[in-house]
Amino acid sequence: MIKVEHLAKAVGEDKNPVLKDISFQLEEGELVALLGGSGSGKSTLLRCLALREKWDSGTFKVDGVNILGKIIGGKRKIRREWAYLEQNAELNPNRTALKNVLVGQSAQTPIWRMVTGMVRSDDYMGAMDELDALGLLDKAKLKTSQLSGGERQRVAIARALTHGAKVILADEPVTGLDPKSAEKVMDSLRNLCKETGLTIVTVLPLELAERYASRLWVLEDGKIKHDVKGRRLTSQERVNL
Numbered sequence: 531m532i533k534v535e536h537l538a539k540a541v542g543e544d545k546n547p548v549l550k551d552i553s554f555q556l557e558e559g560e561l562v563a564l565l566g567g568s569g570s571g572k573s574t575l576l577r578c579l580a581l582r583e584k585w586d587s588g589t590f591k592v593d594g595v596n597i598l599g600k601i602i603g604g605k606r607k608i609r610r611e612w613a614y615l616e617q618n619a620e621l622n623p624n625r626t627a628l629k630n631v632l633v634g635q636s637a638q639t640p641i642w643r644m645v646t647g648m649v650r651s652d653d654y655m656g657a658m659d660e661l662d663a664l665g666l667l668d669k670a671k672l673k674t675s676q677l678s679g680g681e682r683q684r685v686a687i688a689r690a691l692t693h694g695a696k697v698i699l700a701d702e703p704v705t706g707l708d709p710k711s712a713e714k715v716m717d718s719l720r721n722l723c724k725e726t727g728l729t730i731v732t733v734l735p736l737e738l739a740e741r742y743a744s745r746l747w748v749l750e751d752g753k754i755k756h757d758v759k760g761r762r763l764t765s766q767e768r769v770n771l
């Protein structure tokens with residue numbers, strides 16, 4: 531269980547208070563869509579949760595562990611078990627999809643493995659399983675430069691899962707994709723949440739958010755103004771989107 535209370539974050543030289551008071555509780559397997567007008571703080575919130583930004587204030591607990599406390603283990607837990615996918619997934623274009631999955635993000639991969647590209651056979655099987663689950667088995671041996679945008683996004687997701695991600699924070703994972711590819715990515719994500727208990731917080735266009743997310747958060751004035759489960763937004767709730 532993830533519990534955030536009173537997260538605040540001001541950005542830039544003029545200390546613009548983008549996040550003023552963010553509080554929520556999240557259970558395993560939820561797929562949360564972050565909505566809000568341009569500049570409402572969606573990316574800033576994801577970056578704070580990924581510990582890419584220092585929090586000004588607030589408490590952050592995961593399974594009872596105080597993440598921002600003095601014990602180092604809390605932050606390490608997030609770095610090991612959570613994956614942050616930026617808008618354009620960084621993959622090595624000259625390596626195959628499989629190699630990109632195997633020799634993943636620097637924080638999670640031993641340096642010798644990144645340099646040599648060497649892998650163990652159980653890692654190989656694990657990576658093939660994730661590629662299969664994301665509908666990419668037949669693309670495993672292609673270089674990622676030969677894949678479509680949606681396929682590359684799914685490789686990035688497979689990489690996060692292979693490296694043990696329990697939570698994925700994804701900033702606009704389907705932006706720039708054609709509608710069919712976007713649906714494929716969202717289908718994969720929704721299935722993973724349902725079947726494996728993966729938790730996702732992601733920025734999505736409203737139409738896809740309402741179709742695929744189990745929960746909708748509307749950010750406004752530095753707060754989660756609406757927190758909606760199991761239904762679409764009302765016209766009043768979507769007025770500033």
Ligand SMILES: Nc1ncnc2c1ncn2[C@@H]1O[C@H](COP(=O)(O)OP(=O)(O)OP(=O)(O)O)[C@@H](O)[C@H]1O
Nearest residue numbers: 541542543548566567568569570571572573574575
């Ligand atoms: N490093 C920074 N320095 C100065 N201002 C920043 C910085 N990061 C974000 N901001 C500002 O904070 C506000 C929130 O930005 P953020 O990227 O979180 O919004 P967003 O909701 O993701 O926006 P969009 O939907 O347009 O991507 C914006 O006004 C942005 O200009």
